[in-house]
Each structure stands twice: as structure tokens, then as C-alpha cells.
Amino acid sequence: MNREEFYRFVSQSKGNESNICQIYAIKDGDTVYDENWHSYKTEDAVNVNSVTKGVMALLAGIAIDKGLVGVEQKVIDFFPDYQVKRGEKTIYDVTVKHLITMTAPYKGKSEPWKKVCTSDDWTLAILDYLGGRNGITGEFRYATLGIQILAGIIERATGEKCIDLANDSLFEPLGLPKRIIHGDSSKEDQFDFFMNKNPRKYEWYSDPQGNVTAGWGLCMSARDMAVIGTMVLNGGMYNGRRIISEEYMKVMLTPHIKLGERFGFMNYGYLWYKPYDDRQVYAAIGDSGNIIYVNRDKNVSVGMTGTFKPRIFDRVEFIETKILPMFD
Numbered sequence: 001m002n003r004e005e006f007y008r009f010v011s012q013s014k015g016n017e018s019n020i021c022q023i024y025a026i027k028d029g030d031t032v033y034d035e036n037w038h039s040y041k042t043e044d045a046v047n048v049n050s051v052t053k054g055v056m057a058l059l060a061g062i063a064i065d066k067g068l069v070g071v072e073q074k075v076i077d078f079f080p081d082y083q084v085k086r087g088e089k090t091i092y093d094v095t096v097k098h099l100i101t102m103t104a105p106y107k108g109k110s111e112p113w114k115k116v117c118t119s120d121d122w123t124l125a126i127l128d129y130l131g132g133r134n135g136i137t138g139e140f141r142y143a144t145l146g147i148q149i150l151a152g153i154i155e156r157a158t159g160e161k162c163i164d165l166a167n168d169s170l171f172e173p174l175g176l177p178k179r180i181i182h183g184d185s186s187k188e189d190q191f192d193f194f195m196n197k198n199p200r201k202y203e204w205y206s207d208p209q210g211n212v213t214a215g216w217g218l219c220m221s222a223r224d225m226a227v228i229g230t231m232v233l234n235g236g237m238y239n240g241r242r243i244i245s246e247e248y249m250k251v252m253l254t255p256h257i258k259l260g261e262r263f264g265f266m267n268y269g270y271l272w273y274k275p276y277d278d279r280q281v282y283a284a285i286g287d288s289g290n291i292i293y294v295n296r297d298k299n300v301s302v303g304m305t306g307t308f309k310p311r312i313f314d315r316v317e318f319i320e321t322k323i324l325p326m327f328d
Contacts, residue, residue, distance in 0.1 A: 003035075003326055010037055016318075019288060019309040021046055021199075022222035023323060026230050027300040032327040034223070038307070044199035045219040046305035051292055052204075052218040053147055054284025055170070055228070057271035059154055059162060060100060061236075061248040062169045068157040071097040075104075075130065078153045082127055091131035099150050100270040101256045102140050107132040111145050117190060122207040123152035140257050140268065144215035147271070151214035162212045163204055173243055174231060176224050177202045181210055182217070193217070197307040216286070225284075225292040225303025232272075232282065233294050233301050253282050264314055275316050289315045298324065 001009060010017045021040040025033035034042055063069040075094045076082065084091055090105055098104040106129045119125035126145045151162050158165055167178040182193070182205045193205060205217025212218070231237065232253075236244035255267030255274050267274040273283045280296035289306040293316060302319050306312065 001322070001326075003033075006322060006326060007035060007037075009322075016289070016309075016312055019306040019312070021305045021307060023302065023304050024222035024226040025300060025302045025323065025327065026226045027298070027327060029230070032300075033302075033323065038197070040199060040305075042223055043221060045202050045221050045224070046290065046307065047193060047200060047205070047216070048218055048220050048225065048290040048305060049216050049286030049288060050144065051220070051225065051284045051286040051290045052214065052216050053144075053271040053286075054292060055166065055218055056147055056150055056154075056162075056214050057100060057252055057269075057284075058170060058228070058232075058244060059165055060096070060150060060270070061244045061252060062165065063154050063158055064248055065245045066158070069096060069153060071095065071100070075099065075149060075153065078156045079124075079127065082124065085128065088131050090133070090135050091127075093136050094130055096150070096153060098136070099146060099153075102142050102146075102268065102271075103136075103138050103257065104130060104141070104143065104146055105132050105134060105136060105139075106130060106141060106143055106146060111143060113145070116145050116148070117185075118187070120208050121211070122209075122213070123148050123211060127152075138257075140259060142263075147215040148211075148213065151212055155211070161210070162214070163206075166204075166212075170228075170243065171224075173241060174227050174238055176227060179204045179218070181206045181212070195308050220303075220305070222303035222305045225290075225305075226301045227303075229292045229294045229301030229303060232292070233296060233299065266314075275314075281316070283316055285314060285316075288312050289318075291315050291319070293319050295324075298328065300324065 022036050116125040126148050180203050182203045200219040203219050205213040235246045236249040252270040257268050282294045284292040288309050289312040291304050293302040
């Protein structure tokens with residue numbers, strides 16, 4: 001379908017596409033698609049949910065490039081004042097790499113959302129769940145709250161708040177707006193942050209200590225994500241400026257574990273997905289269809305935002321079958 005037909009298709013959709021707010025694509029360094037729905041504008045921002053994790057992987061790379069964090073370093077080394085629970089031994093073996101490949105072990109069968117998100121310090125609260133009796137198994141365990149620990153590591157290693165590091169070393173060098181801390185973190189506000197369908201400010205959700213939520217809660221536009229994708233596409237370079245080392249970007253995108261059916265049998269690097277074994281396609285993926293899509297074979301980056309809608313996760317196939325043909 002052509003661009004007019006595609007716009008109508010999304011506008012009239014009653015299904016999975018009905019929540020799409022923005023799509024922005026950059027190919028060969030030029031903007032080739034910029035469209036918005038539901039009264040959104042290009043400069044509006046959306047809570048991009050777990051795409052936030054992909055940005056955290058980039059911040060980890062910045063800290064690693066500075067020599068302040070090592071992927072094989074033990075997590076507990078960054079929290080010398082933390083009181084380990086009696087009888088807990090596994091936590092001493094968990095490394096930064098375990099966190100960013102989602103192979104860190106946690107106690108319990110599900111994430112302790114209520115316990116963590118009603119605490120005063122979300123990083124310390126989730127540390128209480130790191131480890132467990134089974135030891136390090138190497139098993140993939142998707143843990144949104146666990147990435148909160150990564151934020152604590154970065155802040156303790158750099159002496160800088162994650163939001164300041166992101167603004168100074170990522171967003172501003174890419175020509176993107178600075179983010180501000182969201183502020184409120186009450187139960188009612190958390191619900192509104194996820195469910196409200198109106199555009200958001202350039203903000204990042206935070207706990208009562210002013211620490212950013214590392215697994216969700218970063219607000220970006222589709223353009224923001226396409227620009228970040230272009231930097232990833234170019235191995236850490238943007239407009240001739242080195243943002244993150246090529247060495248780290250290569251390792252970040254290298255498959256470290258093969259995922260199961262729930263995640264479409266994709267490969268997983270450092271908080272980024274590689275959907276296919278034999279193609280250079282990469283993605284940072286969030287609920288409600290939020291995504292940074294990077295395709296090195298076609299030299300294209302796509303950002304897509306969507307308001308809250310359950311059971312929408314992977315838009316890779318949608319991008320490749322519906323969006324790319326419009327300008328390929």
C-alpha cells in the first residue's frame with residue numbers, strides 16, 4: 001500500500017494498529033517517513049515502556065567506555081553499604097553481564113512490583129530479591145525491575161545521576177531534547193503514567209529518591225528513537241561524532257542467548273533483541289508496540305510509539321511488511 005493507504009489503514013484500525021501514535025524513519029541519513037495519529041505531533045513524547053531498557057544498555061556502554069564499569073564485575077561490589085540477607089550466597093556471584101543479558105537469578109516466581117514500587121528506594125528494594133537458592137543457572141529471566149539495579153550501578157560508578165548522564169552523553173550529543181525527572185511516584189500517578197493516552201513531556205519516571213526507572217518510564221518521540229537507532233546503525237557514531245565505542249556496540253548487539261517461544265525465538269544481546277539469526281536487524285522493544293528498529297542491511301532506522309494497549313509486543317514484522325516497502 002502507498003503512504004495514503006497506509007495512513008488510512010492505521011487511522012481506521014480497530015485492532016493492534018489502533019494505538020499507534022507516531023512513526024518516524026531515517027534511511028541513508030535522511031528522514032523518509034514522519035507521520036502521526038490521534039492528534040499527536042512529531043515532537044510529542046510517549047512512555048515507551050521497555051524501550052527504556054535499550055537506552056539503559058547505551059548508558060551502561062558509556063560507563064564501560066569510561067572504564068568505570070566492567071561487565072564481569074560483581075553487582076554487590078557497587079553496593080558496599082547494602083546488608084545482604086541472612087543465608088543469601090548467590091548474590092555475591094551475580095555480575096553486571098548477568099543483569100544486562102537477563103540471566104541474573106531472582107527469588108520468587110514473579111516480580112515484586114507492589115513491594116518495590118511502594119518502597120522509598122526502588123534499587124535497594126529489588127536488591128533484596130537478587131540471588132536465591134538455585135545459584136547462577138544462566139537461564140533467561142526477563143526482569144524489568146532487575147534493571148533498576150543497573151541504574152544504581154551506573155550512578156555509583158560514575159557519581160552522576162542516570163538522567164544527567166543520559167542528557168550530557170547521549171541525548172544532547174544526538175541533538176535530542178533533555179529529559180527531566182517526572183517527580184511523582186504515587187500509586188495513582190503510576191497508573192496514570194501507564195494508562196493516560198495524552199502526549200507526555202520529555203520526562204523520565206523516577207522513584208521517591210529521584211532515581212530513574214530503568215526498565216520502563218522513559219518518554220521519547222518516534223523521532224528520538226529513530227535518531228538513537230541511527231547511532232546504533234552506525235556503530236556508535238552520529239554526524240561524525242563518536243557517542244559510544246564501536247567495540248561496545250558490537251558486543252551489545254551480539255546474541256548472548258536464544259529466547260523461547262514467548263519472545264518469538266529471537267536472540268538477546270545486552271538488553272537489545274536480534275530477531276533473526278541471519279540478518280543484521282536489531283531492536284529495542286517495549287510493550288504497546290513501542291520500538292527502535294534498526295536494519296543494517298537496508299541502512300534504515302525506525303521509531304514507533306503507541307499508547308497503552310495490552311498484548312502488543314513485537315512490531316518487527318509490521319515494520320518490515322507495511323512500513324519499509326513504502327520507501328524501500
